[in-house]
Amino acid sequence: MTETGTGDAQAFYGRWMRLYDLLAHRTPGIAALRRRAVEACRLEPGDTVVEMGCGTGANLPVLRSAVGPEGTVVGIDFTAPVLERARDLTERYDNVHVVRGDATTPPVSEPIDAVLATFVVGMLSDPAGAVEDWSRLVESGGHVVLVNAARSQRWYGPPVNAIFRAITVLSTPPTTKLRYETEPTRRLDERINQAHTALRENADAVAHETHALGVVRLTGGRIG
Ligand SMILES: C[S@@+](CC[C@H](N)C(=O)[O-])C[C@H]1O[C@@H](n2cnc3c(N)ncnc32)[C@H](O)[C@@H]1O
Secondary structure (H helix, E strand, O other), X not given: OOXXXXXXXXXXXXXXXXXXXXXXXXXXXXXXXXXXXXXXXOOOOOOEEEEEOOOOOOOHHHHHHHHOOOOEXXXXXXXXXXXXXXXXXXXXOOOEEEEEOOOOOOOOOOXXXXXXXXXXXXXXXXXXXXXXXXXXXXXXXXXXXXXXXXXXXXXXXXXXXXXXXXXXXXXXXXXXXXXHOXXXXXXXXXXXXXXXXXXXXXXXXXXXXXXXXXXXXXXXXXXX
């Protein structure tokens, strides 16, 4: 089940696609973070990986490098304009496929080796359920990797979190419920915690790390 403001989210990402694309590629540290997320997928040449909510496709070339010309990369997103950008970015690869679909009911029928979702689960109304479903798509020994931004738990968290709150308000689709929560980051934190907890519970080995002053959480789980 997706967020109640699904149409609003698509309109928002469609309207702000160019700005979002710039941030997705140019935010300081983001390229290294994307490489780290793909490393956590532990892909081998020839593997198949699905990215849920791929947006403008910033992870897709990195995933393609990891699986090589024999592998398969599928990016799924429900917002048409961002997918066009992702298609342009990956058109030189015949084994990268960009598909319009809902990440909570992904059009995946073949067994896959990994699922990656970066900055997506905070937009889902049932993030834990989505992670459980994604874990079922992955073959035994495969990986599910989540990257998300949430409030920092570190001692210097308050000023960092004030900036994070402003960014959250500005970057959340304006008519979704999340935007109008009294404390918008609280609901986002809850969703992210639910998703990362579900991954830990569904995995038989877990790697967890934080980046960007504790704001970014990366959890990778091996599915038994
Ligand atoms: C913050 S962007 C992140 C994009 C990309 N993963 C990245 O790291 O740059 C969130 C993306 O998730 C997509 N999205 C949100 N909910 C979705 C759903 N239920 N199904 C498919 N795409 C979804 C949005 O359209 C948007 O492109």
